[in-house]
Amino acid sequence: MKSISLAIVGATGAVGRKFLEVLEQRHVPISKLVLFASSHSAGTTLIFKGQAHQVIELTEKTLIENAVSYALFSAGATVSKTFAPLFATNGTIVIDNSSAWRMDKVVPLVVPEVNPQDAYSHQGIIANPNCSTIQAVVALKPIHDIFPIKRVVISTYQAVSGAGQKGIDDLNNATTNKFPYPINRNVIPHIDVFLNNGNTKEEDKMIREMRKIMHLPDLKVSATAVRVPVYNGHSESINVEFENSYDLNRIREALASAPGVIVKDEPSSNDYPMPLYASGYDEVFIGRIRNDASLDHGLNMFVVADNIRKGAATNAIQILELLLQESR
Numbered sequence: 527m528k529s530i531s532l533a534i535v536g537a538t539g540a541v542g543r544k545f546l547e548v549l550e551q552r553h554v555p556i557s558k559l560v561l562f563a564s565s566h567s568a569g570t571t572l573i574f575k576g577q578a579h580q581v582i583e584l585t586e587k588t589l590i591e592n593a594v595s596y597a598l599f600s601a602g603a604t605v606s607k608t609f610a611p612l613f614a615t616n617g618t619i620v621i622d623n624s625s626a627w628r629m630d631k632v633v634p635l636v637v638p639e640v641n642p643q644d645a646y647s648h649q650g651i652i653a654n655p656n657c658s659t660i661q662a663v664v665a666l667k668p669i670h671d672i673f674p675i676k677r678v679v680i681s682t683y684q685a686v687s688g689a690g691q692k693g694i695d696d697l698n699n700a701t702t703n704k705f706p707y708p709i710n711r712n713v714i715p716h717i718d719v720f721l722n723n724g725n726t727k728e729e730d731k732m733i734r735e736m737r738k739i740m741h742l743p744d745l746k747v748s749a750t751a752v753r754v755p756v757y758n759g760h761s762e763s764i765n766v767e768f769e770n771s772y773d774l775n776r777i778r779e780a781l782a783s784a785p786g787v788i789v790k791d792e793p794s795s796n797d798y799p800m801p802l803y804a805s806g807y808d809e810v811f812i813g814r815i816r817n818d819a820s821l822d823h824g825l826n827m828f829v830v831a832d833n834i835r836k837g838a839a840t841n842a843i844q845i846l847e848l849l850l851q852e853s854r
Contacts, residue, residue, distance in 0.1 A: 528850070530557065531560075532598070532846075533559075533597040534559075535598070537563050537572060538561075539601070541623060541839055554846065556574075561579050562588070589609065589612060590616060595617070597618050597620045600623040600624070618650070619849060627651050633653050635739055636653070637659075638841070639667065639784070645848045654841055656732060659736055659739070660810075661762065664810040666678065666764070666766070668780040668783075672780055674768065675767070678746070679764070681762065682732075682751045682762050683713075686756065688760065696710070711755065717751040729750065758805045759805045762829045763828055766827070774815070778791070787811075789812050798814055799814075806835065810829060813828050
């Protein structure tokens with residue numbers, strides 16, 4: 527894999543810093559690294575592979591002066607809408623972690639374990655899905671490949687780190703600066719704004735993104751997104767209804783051999799996925815795999831992943847690795 531020039535936009539944020547950590551751990555060969563952020567963070571020094579890198583204010587002028595082949599974005603939808611096309615026009619391939627481009631018809635939305643081929647059809651911008659969507663489709667794809675899925679019902683238990691530092695502060699300090707109610711000793715069935723159909727925007731994003739990634743535009747999906755007083759790691763209770771009968775042993779085997787999946791499912795020894803133990807890992811953990819007797823062809827499972835790593839930084843870097851493999 528040849529060395530590349532790479533920019534990180536939003537380098538001083540939680541995901542930006544996680545980009546640096548994961549890039550180093552996965553030994554991505556980088557010959558030139560440019561760190562961009564807002565004027566507020568410009569001048570900050572970050573360390574990558576033992577070397578200090580000064581953060582530069584992102585402007586149209588500085589992005590042209592610091593041309594790179596690839597850019598990882600995690601600076602919010604407004605910044606992505608403005609600057610991702612400018613980078614692309616300047617010859618940079620952008621992998622964007624915001625919601626800005628996910629449902630754009632010409633922008634691929636990619637989870638490498640699920641639809642890697644879509645990454646190669648980009649026109650300069652590739653979108654990274656919502657963190658909750660990523661772990662759900664990693665769990666559903668190997669199952670759907672052997673037993674077609676008819677309907678999915680998901681209830682999420684999402685950590686406060688998904689809401690940024692202000693969310694973490696609300697949990698630490700029992701404040702309501704980020705959330706409408708205290709999250710300490712509470713759960714809040716409200717993530718993002720409410721839409722006219724009664725869903726929140728978070729729930730709507732999950733539904734639409736799952737259909738796009740899995741190439742199932744008519745898949746029936748119901749989602750309820752809930753914030754819980756956990757620092758890091760999102761959990762999901764997923765109920766699947768299949769088109770026809772299925773074999774539970776084959777489901778277990780498919781999940782155990784699926785890329786990016788770790789099955790933890792030994793009820794007799796209390797072995798099941800939990801965010802406390804998934805935090806810091808790139809894999810999606812799956813357990814509580816069992817028949818749903820209330821349906822003719824139903825299955826339940828519990829899915830957990832680190833929302834900052836796999837749900838944001840690692841998935842974007844895996845997309846970058848796909849592109850580098852293609853260019854060899």
